[in-house]
Amino acid sequence: MIVEATAGDESALIALWEACGLTRAWNPPARDIAFALAGPSSTILVARGVVAPEHRALDRDHVVSSLCSREGDEHAALTGSVMVGHDGHRGRVYYLAVAPDARRAGLGRALMAAAETWLRARGVPKIQLMVRTGNEDAHAFYRALGFADQPVAVFGRFLD
Numbered sequence: 737m738i739v740e741a742t743a744g745d746e747s748a749l750i751a752l753w754e755a756c757g758l759t760r761a762w763n764p765p766a767r768d769i770a771f772a773l774a775g776p777s778s779t780i781l782v783a784r785g786v787v788a789p790e791h792r793a794l795d796r797d798h799v800v801s802s803l804c805s806r807e808g809d810e811h812a813a814l815t816g817s818v819m820v821g822h823d824g825h826r827g828r829v830y831y832l833a834v835a836p837d838a839r840r841a842g843l844g845r846a847l848m849a850a851a852e853t854w855l856r857a858r859g860v861p862k863i864q865l866m867v868r869t870g871n872e873d874a875h876a877f878y879r880a881l882g883f884a885d886q887p888v889a890v891f892g893r894f895l896d
Contacts, residue, residue, distance in 0.1 A: 738850045741780035741817065743773060748814045749780065749831075756833040762894075768819070768831070777858075778821030780831070781850050783843055784812040816843045820851040827855035827863040848881055866890060 741749060750765045759765050772778040815838040819830040829851055834843045855863060864886070867874045 738781055738783050741782045749817055752814050752833050753831055758831055758833055772819050780817055780819045782814050783816035816847050818847040818851045820854050822860045827860040829865040
């Protein structure tokens with residue numbers, strides 16, 4: 737089932753992100769979680785439980801509906817997450833993570849579909865994301881979802 741995370745999911749989210757290699761020493765994930773859950777323009781969506789083997793070959797919409805319609809999974813282990821937020825025009829996706837033992841079953845696609853639904857419900861017309869250079873699996877995944885490289889350079893620096 738895909739639902740909005742709560743503050744009580746913090747340790748499970750951090751464990752999932754660490755298992756997926758998404759955390760960095762200079763970017764405390766607990767701070768990202770608290771910030772995303774506190775504001776009206778962001779959230780974290782989580783998948784609980786596992787995708788049954790019989791669903792692994794099914795289309796994305798079937799996986800989404802089976803995940804979203806399960807009952808009684810409120811305390812099941814987290815198997816996936818996506819942080820989503822917006823500035824009113826551009827939606828952003830961060831921390832898309834699928835537990836290593838739940839991959840290749842459509843869960844990443846289901847989480848991205850849920851993030852897009854969340855953004856559409858708020859009138860956000862565009863979605864963007866950043867992928868680390870060299871992460872070719874992620875590049876291929878997003879291209880398969882219709883994302884394309886954008887003709888921009890990303891600049892940044894730490895404020896503290």
